[in-house]
Amino acid sequence: MQDVMQPINTPDKLFQDGNPNTGALGTIVTATWLNAVQGGVQSIQAELVSLLASLGINPDAGKNTQVLDAVRRIAWGGATRPTTLAGYGITDAANKADLQALSTKKNPVFEDRVTVPEGTVKAPGITFALDGSGDTGFWHISDGFIGIACNGVEAARFGPDGMILPSVPLGTSNAQPASNATLQAAIAALVGSVPATLNTLAKLGDAVNDDPNFATTMANALAGKATKAEAAAAAPPGLIGFFAGPTAPAGWLRANGTAVSRTTYPALFAAIGTIYGAGDGSSTFNLPDLRGEFVRGWDDGARGVELGRALGSNQLDTVGPHDHTVKRLPDGGTLAIPGTGGTSWSYAGSVSSTNQLPLITGANTGIGSETRPRNIALLACIKI
Structure with missing residues (x-):
């Protein structure tokens, strides 16, 4: 068969009639184009004649259905439409007997649904x-x-x-x-009949207030809570706390100077080391002993209040320098008290510590055996 016929050689590829009034020329058909048309028609006719001849059909100028007959024979395998698969040339299709035989197979495979x-x-x-x-x-x-x-x-x-x-x-x-x-x-009756101690479903329902979005509710509630790491950072190992009860709460030890294991409390050991005692020198270390003690802030040298004071060191009690004013009652006149070396104390006068009459304040007068402020006893503990 020849190639597709070329279009006419005009600007819009269409034939034009021309117009004598305007002088526009009609399309000039060349011999080349006409020969191409003739060749194309002849090629198509030759193809169709070959198609008819291959099916045993002789061209008849009086018939206009010969090509249709040829197509039907090609599609149907004959001049009339077949009524069986074999008529279409299909010889390997399953028949009714083949399908019935599938019922005896253990694993039949169907490409469509099975209706029963x-x-x-x-x-x-x-x-x-x-x-x-x-x-x-x-x-x-x-x-x-x-x-x-x-x-x-x-x-x-x-x-x-x-x-x-x-x-x-x-x-x-x-x-x-x-x-x-x-x-x-x-189900409701069954749940209701369960003893209260075993009624887990009812307890769970009450606990979550039958909230259908319980997971979301809990997630939102927990969003504002501190994490374990945040809670640990808020109370780091070595923190001293005072408690009103007689025993140390979970996560704390009594600050009583006891020697404890370095491996059992590694975080606390890393925080305070052997400042308050090295224990046995290898496997234990001592806790600070705060029993009966007042705690004083450590001056690390920045203020110069206690130069050279070591962290964790103890001090004995003492009374600093001060003056006592002695009056004679009720008139407030001069009060003479014999002193040492032939001197005396007098009202509104001063006597140095090298020339004085001892004034005793303590157990001998029934006042007390120590100097202390008002206070309350609490249990001192240390965070592990």
């Missing part, structure tokens, strides 16, 4: 080969519902809401499926 009779509870549409009576299997109850039959009795059915169990004991001849409301009432 709907059946009844006494004669299910799908049964099992070894069921002698043929009354155990599946049957179609109605649109959307499939039943399971056991020995001709409905055992359960499946529907849009899931599986529905019979409302009467299995095995009875008049078994009827229970409604969802019946099942829910039975």
Whole structure:
């Protein structure tokens, strides 16, 4: 067959009539273009004649359906439409007998759905080969519902809401499926009959206030809580705390100078080391002993209040320099008290510490044996 015929050689590839009034010329058809048209028509005719000849059809100028007949013979394999697959040249298709033979195979494969009779509870549409009576299997109850039959009795059915169990004991001849409301009432009664100590479902429901979005609620509630790392950073090992109870709370030890294990409390050991005692020198270390002590802030040298004072060191009690004013009552006149070296104390006068009469303040006068402010005793503990 020749190539596709070339279009006419005009600007718009179309034939033009021309216009004598305007002087516009019509399309000039060249011999080359006409020869091409003639060659193309002849090529098509030759192709069609060859097609007819291959099918045994002689060209007849009086008929205009010979090409259609030829196409039908090609498609159908003959002059008339076949009524069998073999008539179309298909010889390997499965026939009815072949399909029936598939029923004896263990794993038949179908490319389309398999339709079976709907059946009844006494004669299910799908049964099992070894069921002698043929009354155990599946049957179609109605649109959307499939039943399971056991020995001709409905055992359960499946529907849009899931599986529905019979409302009467299995095995009875008049078994009827229970409604969802019946099942829910039975479950509620079952839950309600459980002893309070075992009623976990009810307790869980009460605990979450029957919140359907409990997970989201908990996530939002926990979002503002401190993490374990944040909580640990807020109370680091070595922190001293005072508690009103007689025992140390979880995560704390009594600050009583006890030697404790370095491996059991590694974080605390890393924080205070052997400042308050090296324990046995290898496996233990001592806690600070705050029993009966007032705590004083350590001057690390920046203020110069206690130059050279070591962290964790102890001090004995002392009384600093001060003056005592002695008056004679009731007139407030000069009060003479014998002193040492022939001198005396007088009202509004001063006597140095090298020339004085001792004034005793303490147990001898019934006042006390130590100098202290008002205070309250609490349990001193250290964070591990």
